[in-house]
Amino acid sequence: MFRGKTNASRRRLLQYLGATSVLTGLGIPAVQAARGPELAHVFGDSQASPSASLRALGEAYLREHPAERSKHALLSAIKGHPAFAACRKETTQETDYRTMIQEDFAVENTVALHGWVLSRTEARLAALAIV
Amino acid sequence: MFIDARATDQKKIESDICIVGAGAAGITLALALSGKNLRIILLESGGFEPEPDTQALYTGANTGVPYYPLESTRLRYFGGTTGHWGGACWPLQAHEFERRDWVPHSGWPITREDLNPYYVKAQETCEVGPFNYDAEHWSEASDQPELPLGDSRLLTSIYQSSAPPTRFGSRYREDIDQAGDIRALLHANVTQIHRDPLSQTVQHVTTRTLEGKTLTVNSRLFVIATGGMENPRLLLLNDIGNQHDQVGRYFMEHIGIPKATLLLAKDVNTLFYKRTSINGTDIRAGLSLRPEVIKKEQILNTWIGFQLKATPQSRLAHSVDTLKSSIMNGDIPDDFVHHLKTVLRSMRQIYRDRDPAESDDDELGGTGELVEIPVGQQSEQSPNPLSRVTLGDQLDALGQRKIVFDWRLTELDYYSIRRTQEITAAEIGKSDLGRMKIPNPKEPEVWQHPQRISELAQPQGAFHHMGTTRMSTDPQHGVVDSDCKVHGTKNLYMAGSSVFPTCGYQNPTLTIVAMAHRLAEHLAAQFPEQEPT
Ligand SMILES: Cc1cc2nc3c(=O)[nH]c(=O)nc-3n(C[C@H](O)[C@H](O)[C@H](O)COP(=O)(O)OP(=O)(O)OC[C@H]3O[C@@H](n4cnc5c(N)ncnc54)[C@H](O)[C@@H]3O)c2cc1C
Numbered sequence: 001m002f003r004g005k006t007n008a009s010r011r012r013l014l015q016y017l018g019a020t021s022v023l024t025g026l027g028i029p030a031v032q033a034a035r036g037p038e039l040a041h042v043f044g045d046s047q048a049s050p051s052a053s054l055r056a057l058g059e060a061y062l063r064e065h066p067a068e069r070s071k072h073a074l075l076s077a078i079k080g081h082p083a084f085a086a087c088r089k090e091t092t093q094e095t096d097y098r099t100m101i102q103e104d105f106a107v108e109n110t111v112a113l114h115g116w117v118l119s120r121t122e123a124r125l126a127a128l129a130i131v
Numbered sequence: 132m133f134i135d136a137r138a139t140d141q142k143k144i145e146s147d148i149c150i151v152g153a154g155a156a157g158i159t160l161a162l163a164l165s166g167k168n169l170r171i172i173l174l175e176s177g178g179f180e181p182e183p184d185t186q187a188l189y190t191g192a193n194t195g196v197p198y199y200p201l202e203s204t205r206l207r208y209f210g211g212t213t214g215h216w217g218g219a220c221w222p223l224q225a226h227e228f229e230r231r232d233w234v235p236h237s238g239w240p241i242t243r244e245d246l247n248p249y250y251v252k253a254q255e256t257c258e259v260g261p262f263n264y265d266a267e268h269w270s271e272a273s274d275q276p277e278l279p280l281g282d283s284r285l286l287t288s289i290y291q292s293s294a295p296p297t298r299f300g301s302r303y304r305e306d307i308d309q310a311g312d313i314r315a316l317l318h319a320n321v322t323q324i325h326r327d328p329l330s331q332t333v334q335h336v337t338t339r340t341l342e343g344k345t346l347t348v349n350s351r352l353f354v355i356a357t358g359g360m361e362n363p364r365l366l367l368l369n370d371i372g373n374q375h376d377q378v379g380r381y382f383m384e385h386i387g388i389p390k391a392t393l394l395l396a397k398d399v400n401t402l403f404y405k406r407t408s409i410n411g412t413d414i415r416a417g418l419s420l421r422p423e424v425i426k427k428e429q430i431l432n433t434w435i436g437f438q439l440k441a442t443p444q445s446r447l448a449h450s451v452d453t454l455k456s457s458i459m460n461g462d463i464p465d466d467f468v469h470h471l472k473t474v475l476r477s478m479r480q481i482y483r484d485r486d487p488a489e490s491d492d493d494e495l496g497g498t499g500e501l502v503e504i505p506v507g508q509q510s511e512q513s514p515n516p517l518s519r520v521t522l523g524d525q526l527d528a529l530g531q532r533k534i535v536f537d538w539r540l541t542e543l544d545y546y547s548i549r550r551t552q553e554i555t556a557a558e559i560g561k562s563d564l565g566r567m568k569i570p571n572p573k574e575p576e577v578w579q580h581p582q583r584i585s586e587l588a589q590p591q592g593a594f595h596h597m598g599t600t601r602m603s604t605d606p607q608h609g610v611v612d613s614d615c616k617v618h619g620t621k622n623l624y625m626a627g628s629s630v631f632p633t634c635g636y637q638n639p640t641l642t643i644v645a646m647a648h649r650l651a652e653h654l655a656a657q658f659p660e661q662e663p664t
């Protein structure tokens with residue numbers, strides 16, 4: 001899904017981040033919690049839109065990992081994930097990031113952004129939304 | 132029988148076993164020894180109600196990690212601190228008795244198996260359910276699932292609650308009064324313990340009322356059961372058991388840093404993790420690390436609890452249960468009106484919940500598809516000789532030196548909490564239940580500086596005072612032996628959590644009471660000539 005560099009793929013990423021429930025993992029806590037008091041207080045805006053929360057997480061990730069501050073760097077890091085190939089769906093060529101995210105958690109390949117413990121893959125995906 | 136030391140003209144009392152302090156430990160001990168044809172004396176500083184002047188005897192200074200005023204963390208009247216305990220009961224786990232290479236000074240001279248029969252008795256004394264702390268059992272009994280954590284480093288751990296909390300003073304007052312072999316002296320502050328250095332025997336103790344009346348109690352055996360801070364104070368005041376400078380050291384508390392947050396999908400069933408009443412037993416579930424993970428990570432034990440709001444159903448069940456059992460027992464609980472109101476309010480809420488238009492959708496504190504849950508944790512502190520109770524220069528109203536309390540935490544304490552939070556966050560993420568927010572990492576060094584700790588991490592104690600007269604077979608490394616007898620004495624024993632060499636994360640009272648039952652058996656065996664009455 002993220003091989004293309006079009007705006008469409010970026011939109012799909014954002015849709016994915018925003019539309020699924022927490023059980024599909026990626027970025028959802030941040031997205032949803034922006035509507036609740038907890039992250040609102042972190043981001044200082046209780047009306048923050050999901051993309052604002054995502055941007056804040058993405059920005060926090062990039063601040064800590066400046067070398068990844070480009071689409072190219074982030075995409076190659078994501079593709080370099082050991083589970084990436086296995087997560088590609090043959091029919092649609094899309095990627096099911098859930099497995100990558102779960103594997104990240106299993107080996108504690110995590111980052112703490114604004115205190116939230118996220119899988120590195122989901123943090124990179126959030127960062128992709130802003131580069 | 133009760134005697135008010137202020138009113139008696141007696142100057143001297145003879146007994147077989149003299150117990151100092153009528154809290155959870157002292158009362159359990161006295162009643163467990165009753166009926167064995169022994170003369171038991173129970174000496175208590177306070178009366179039946181709290182009295183400001185007596186309570187003020189508990190004041191002292193804090194010089195370590197910021198802590199509560201000492202007089203607010205314990206109660207000095209008949210029943211002791213159970214006058215305001217929360218009733219949470221759980222036994223220490225088997226692995227917590229073992230020596231752990233990565234925890235300096237760890238290891239009990241006794242095992243969990245040694246304590247098992249006494250835990251069974253303690254369950255009864257503390258008025259909790261059966262001696263069963265198997266989460267799976269209670270989950271099945273409640274028909275509420277454990278969190279689907281899969282193959283996880285976490286497991287569900289439960290505690291039982293004495294509900295309403297057994298107030299040892301009021302609950303056992305009549306039993307003490309009726310026992311023909313127990314004489315309980317109120318307003319009798321023990322100030323001096325007279326030990327003959329040659330025979331290493333305590334011969335008598337002196338009590339003093341606030342009005343200055345004194346009394347001597349002679350006895351064959353003595354037990355000090357005055358709580359985790361006062362136990363070392365009495366030994367230090369009388370220079371007993373301190374030949375290796377161990378008394379008052381290794382003070383431990385349960386540490387809480389209430390800052391984590393969990394974000395769970397609203398459809399994750401967390402009902403089992405609320406405080407709930409199951410067949411009359413009050414249960415609360417939380418999470419902890421598997422023993423093998425603790426070992427692999429070389430950390431201390433921690434319990435993670437979700438601060439979930441009670442549903443109307445669980446509140447109702449709890450209150451109905453409480454009211455039912457008190458009606459059957461024929462007594463009115465302290466919080467009768469509260470329970471009655473809960474029943475009425477919950478019924479109204481449950482009824483309203485049937486009408487979606489009126490239902491209280493935010494019952495779980497949630498927003499949208501996610502629920503945001505504050506996460507509390509209660510962590511074990513490692514035994515640290517520098518964390519201690521000593522005597523200061525200030526005197527109390529009886530002319531006794533007051534406590535100086537220096538609570539100190541170590542890097543291992545901090546690291547263990549931090550690491551447990553990280554593992555929990557990773558496991559929650561892995562199992563796709565949600566995400567966790569944990570406080571920002573802080574350099575471990577800040578834990579060496581009390582002022583900065585309070586500023587940055589704000590550790591809180593749980594009012595559990597442990598370790599200050601620790602158990603060790605080696606007098607160089609502890610104050611009491613495995614029978615709780617003070618090293619270097621022939622007839623002086625300690626009861627209470629001051630004898631714990633390590634403290635797990637579990638609230639201490641169930642173990643205090645279990646150990647008191649065990650001690651009673653040991654003491655009774657010192658009088659083989661005595662036939663039970
Ligand atoms: C707010 C709060 C909540 C708590 N909640 C829980 C909980 O949920 N679960 C749990 O396990 N524990 C809890 N605890 C701790 C629990 O109360 C104690 O572990 C327990 O009471 C200790 O029993 P004890 O007999 O050793 O000491 P105490 O109960 O403190 O009794 C000591 C007795 O000794 C008497 N005494 C002291 N000095 C002298 C003297 N010189 N001469 C004569 N008598 C003296 C005192 O008056 C007192 O009666 C809580 C404590 C607090 C403060």
